[in-house]
Amino acid sequence: MMNTIKPIRVMLVDDHAVVRSGLSTFLMAFDDLELVGEASSGAEAVAKCAHLRPDVVLMDLVMPNMDGATATRAIRQRCPDIRVIALTSFKEGDLVQDALQAGAIGYLLKNVTADELATAIRFAQAGKPTLAPEAAQVLIQANIAAHGPPKIGFDLTEREREVLSLMVSGLTNPEIADKLIVSRSTIKFHVSSILSKLEASSRTEAAAIAIQNHLV
Numbered sequence: 001m002m003n004t005i006k007p008i009r010v011m012l013v014d015d016h017a018v019v020r021s022g023l024s025t026f027l028m029a030f031d032d033l034e035l036v037g038e039a040s041s042g043a044e045a046v047a048k049c050a051h052l053r054p055d056v057v058l059m060d061l062v063m064p065n066m067d068g069a070t071a072t073r074a075i076r077q078r079c080p081d082i083r084v085i086a087l088t089s090f091k092e093g094d095l096v097q098d099a100l101q102a103g104a105i106g107y108l109l110k111n112v113t114a115d116e117l118a119t120a121i122r123f124a125q126a127g128k129p130t131l132a133p134e135a136a137q138v139l140i141q142a143n144i145a146a147h148g149p150p151k152i153g154f155d156l157t158e159r160e161r162e163v164l165s166l167m168v169s170g171l172t173n174p175e176i177a178d179k180l181i182v183s184r185s186t187i188k189f190h191v192s193s194i195l196s197k198l199e200a201s202s203r204t205e206a207a208a209i210a211i212q213n214h215l216v
Contacts, residue, residue: 008122011049012037046066046078057085061086068088087117100202105204106130108131154213167191194206
């Protein structure tokens with residue numbers, strides 16, 4: 001008997017029916033992706049996630065009543081195992097930061113190709129972030145505006161660079177601890193130190209800064 005790979009369960013959230021229809025057609029082209037539900041608003045998305053339990057949510061950000069960032073935060077609080085990818089037409093800095101601070105693991109623009117979106121969904125399900133180049137640049141510019149030009153090297157220790165490399169690869173603190181054979185509290189300390197030295201507000205922002213400055 002052949003082993004079958006369980007498809008990644010995906011939910012679509014967008015207030016435009018034509019967009020949802022297009023995304024639904026896209027999902028059908030990939031055997032490892034399965035559409036399990038749709039929502040036309042943030043509030044509907046939060047309610048449906050509670051019982052549909054998708055693996056990944058493709059979340060529009062600009063919607064009436066409850067916006068995508070608010071819905072993302074609510075979903076992540078209630079169902080922390082669900083990954084959310086912001087999928088939007090907008091690349092304004094406040095939208096990028098709001099979405100990532102709300103818990104989105106990715107930020108993509110709607111001009112993304114089908115293969116790129118499929119890869120992002122697979123990465124999200126595995127806990128790995130994906131940022132559109134425009135979104136990564138927004139994070140870098142926001143960091144520079146807040147803290148000045150990047151400091152060469154950022155004074156990271158060899159161990160911190162090792163931990164940062166694993167963070168960029170999408171590993172969680174427990175996974176990093178297991179890989180480096182150290183305690184979780186030690187990794188938590190290193191991650192806190194890395195965020196402080198990079199002056200980053202989140203792991204995703206730290207990853208963007210690391211890539212932009214060739215730290216890993």
